[in-house]
Amino acid sequence: MNVKDILKEIKGNLLGLVGEKFEDLKSESKKDVQDFLDASKEKLERWTLFLASGAITPEEYKWLVESQKDLVVLKGLYAAGVSKIKLGHLKNSILDTVINTALGMVLKPNDTEENADA
Amino acid sequence: MKTRFYTTYLMALAFLIVTSCGSLKKAVFDQYSYQKGTEIKVDALRLMDKSSMEYSSQTAAIEHLEAELAKIVEYEKNKPENKIGYAMWKMIANPDKKFIAGYLKMWKEKGTVSPVFIDEAKGQVSEALDLILQYEGKKDPAAENKLKQILGLQ
Numbered sequence: 001m002n003v004k005d006i007l008k009e010i011k012g013n014l015l016g017l018v019g020e021k022f023e024d025l026k027s028e029s030k031k032d033v034q035d036f037l038d039a040s041k042e043k044l045e046r047w048t049l050f051l052a053s054g055a056i057t058p059e060e061y062k063w064l065v066e067s068q069k070d071l072v073v074l075k076g077l078y079a080a081g082v083s084k085i086k087l088g089h090l091k092n093s094i095l096d097t098v099i100n101t102a103l104g105m106v107l108k109p110n111d112t113e114e115n116a117d118a
Numbered sequence: 119m120k121t122r123f124y125t126t127y128l129m130a131l132a133f134l135i136v137t138s139c140g141s142l143k144k145a146v147f148d149q150y151s152y153q154k155g156t157e158i159k160v161d162a163l164r165l166m167d168k169s170s171m172e173y174s175s176q177t178a179a180i181e182h183l184e185a186e187l188a189k190i191v192e193y194e195k196n197k198p199e200n201k202i203g204y205a206m207w208k209m210i211a212n213p214d215k216k217f218i219a220g221y222l223k224m225w226k227e228k229g230t231v232s233p234v235f236i237d238e239a240k241g242q243v244s245e246a247l248d249l250i251l252q253y254e255g256k257k258d259p260a261a262e263n264k265l266k267q268i269l270g271l272q
Binding site for chain 1 (some may be wrong): 202203204206209215216217220221224228229232234235238239240241243245246249251252253256259
């Protein structure tokens with residue numbers, strides 16, 4: 001297995017999960033994808049050296065490479081879950097602001113209605 | 119008059135947010151899931167340290183961990199609005215995926231594994247379990263409780 005080919009496959013899978021081209025990603029997501037790819041590259045190079053020196057067997061090497069590919073899927077699930085949570089927090093903040101504003105108006109001592117009556 | 123109009127408008131807006139807010143139905147932070155996940159991670163990594171020994175010498179600990187994995191998957195499956203958490207745990211517990219269950223499968227097939235492989239595989243298993251724990255940790259119980267208070271659900 002060639003490290004370059006494996007990395008290309010991992011990048012393809014990762015972008016497939018994110019559903020966008022790398023260039024179109026927002027800076028935060030871009031950094032996340034790039035960090036994961038850098039970490040993958042580092043690991044793949046290390047595992048290839050271990051394989052060449054006989055420290056791990058070809059079967060163990062294959063297991064590790066596949067585990068990195070499985071991590072891509074898990075990372076995709078995590079990213080989807082976190083976006084959903086962030087959206088929930090944003091909606092909660094909006095709701096909080098709306099309710100507080102409404103309560104503020106109701107509890108205001110000298111509102112416009114009283115001023116109009118005066 | 120103006121105040122009444124704005125109040126009605128804001129209340130209507132709040133109602134719309136509440137009723138359209140699908141994410142409010144998401145699984146809330148679950149102390150049990152977080153604690154169980156942490157225990158599984160610690161047990162899994164400790165067991166992996168012993169995989170330079172024969173698989174058959176550790177069957178009790180392996181069966182215990184497999185049972186814990188089965189239990190958390192079942193628990194996550196039945197939690198409401200928890201498709202993502204459930205999918206993540208299902209991957210961890212799947213012997214065909216290369217996480218802890220896949221590691222145990224390989225150990226069983228080979229009998230023992232090499233020390234370098236143990237260290238590298240531990241990193242992978244640890245990273246996967248950390249993602250689940252971080253996902254659970256991202257669910258903010260304070261925000262959920264505050265919202266429930268505002269809505270009079272607590």
